[in-house]
Amino acid sequence: TDGVQFKVRASCVEIYNESIVDLVKASRTVRGVSVLPVKFDPSKGAFFVQDLSYCKCPSEVDLLRLYMKVLRNRSVAAHELNRDSSRSHALFTVYVDSMVKGPDGHIRTRHGKVTFVDLAGSERLKYSGSSGEMLKETGSINRSLFTLGKVIATLDRGDAFVPYRDSKLTKLLMDSLGGTSLCIMVACCSPSSKYSEETLSTLQYASRAKNIKNTPIVQLDPQQRLIMQLREEISSLRAENASLRAGHGVPPPLS
Secondary structure: OOOOEEEEEEEEEEEEOOEEEEOOOOEOOEOHHHEEOEEEEOOOOEEEEOOOOOEEOOOHHHHHHHHHHHHHHOOEEOOOOOOOEEOOEEEEEEEEEEEEEOOOOOEEEEEEEEEEEEOOOOOOHHHHOOOOHHHHHHHHHHHHHHHHHHHHHHHHHOOOOOOHHHOHHHHHOHHHHOOOOOOOOOOOOOOOHHHHHHHHHHHHHHHHHHHOOOOOOOEEOHHHHHHHHHHHHHHHHHHHHHHHHHHOOOOOOOO
16 A cells, blocks of 8 residues: 555464473474574564564465464363363464655665463462363463563562563563553453452453553664664754855855
């Protein structure tokens, strides 16, 4: 539209027992071969998943097809409260690059992304009845949710140090929670008075997340941003030079 071109890609990972699994490649029966490391990129000031696979999605149908594929690959199991309980956190990220030709004839690229995060719910063993491997999964889920709660509370208070590095989940949500993004949390609560404590805890989560103040900015390609800054500086210097010449009666240089 109006000379703007778009490229859309998507990726999806799950955090299963503090291990990162690429759901585009992995299935429920194959896990260990797809565990990926989380690294820090100093140039962007954010964490990323190394060797993560990205799928091109030229259309909405391609994007939805990929979503259904990764949904089938998620780790789920049944317990007393839920027949299809999520045993991991999942992050489905859509990357959008827009390219437009500027007045100077140069292509400018803007980068954006939307991350849809499905958090596994906290569990109480006396209600879920989890045992064996599910017991280990429950502990991992609850620890990461506790760490996420600490990060959200720290951002809400405006503290200088935020413990992002305490879990894989908070590392990957660093730029979403405290970066240059907008964060929206949808809280799912039970109407049963039996789970009022969990409902209150969830609402506190959402209330604190709502109080986080971020300032979104346009994400440009670093090299293009530098070129734009240099061009603006050149234009400013030319204007300053012309003003000084005019003030001293010096004619402009021959073109």
